[in-house]
Amino acid sequence: MSAKTFSVHMKLLENYLFEVDFGEFGNIMTDEPPPLGDGEGPNPSAMLAASVANCMSASLLFALRKYKNDPGELSASVTGTVDRVEKYLRVTQLNVEITLGRGQSELPDIGKAMEQFESFCVVTQSVRHGVPVSVVVKDSAGDTIVV
Incomplete structure (x- = not known):
């Protein structure tokens, strides 16, 4: 079996809040908990x-x-x-x-x-x-x- 690749793309929105793009499966937000981030998504x-x-x-x-x-x-x-x-x-x-x-x-x-x-x-x-x-x-x- 040959190796398979996959990709996930991320973009910093602000502070430590990232938008994670799973392509056809949509986006989620991730964030660090306080004091670094605001805990607006899973870390x-x-x-x-x-x-x-x-x-x-x-x-x-x-x-x-x-x-x-x-x-x-x-x-x-x-x-x-x-x-x-x-x-x-x-x-x-x-x-x-x-x-x-x-x-x-x-x-x-x-x-x-x-x-x-x-x-x-x-x-x-x-x-x-x-x-x-x-x-x-x-x-x-x-x-x-x-x-």
Whole structure:
């Protein structure tokens, strides 16, 4: 497979407020929180966290569907930690929790999907080279799915 490229364009509007242009998918605003910016949009750390959680969720969905399993409603939350490393602020941890809309017993191939889904996630596997990422998957009853 040959390498694929993608582009996102940004423009500074004022202070630390940027317009991010995703082309055919529209624009969003990003901003740094006070005291640098005015917090008028998600900051880059939140965008990174959202990218990881979204990619992990899509990868789990792909793995489940590969085995003809329907997870029902799927939701995710992600918590990140920013701390000083040497003298600079860095994202030092991302914790993703994915919740499925069905119980484990309704997903006969959940074990197979769980064993491989993280490998499908382009973003997380790239980010993990510098930031630890933990992932927990829960079923509709709130039980953690363990392989």
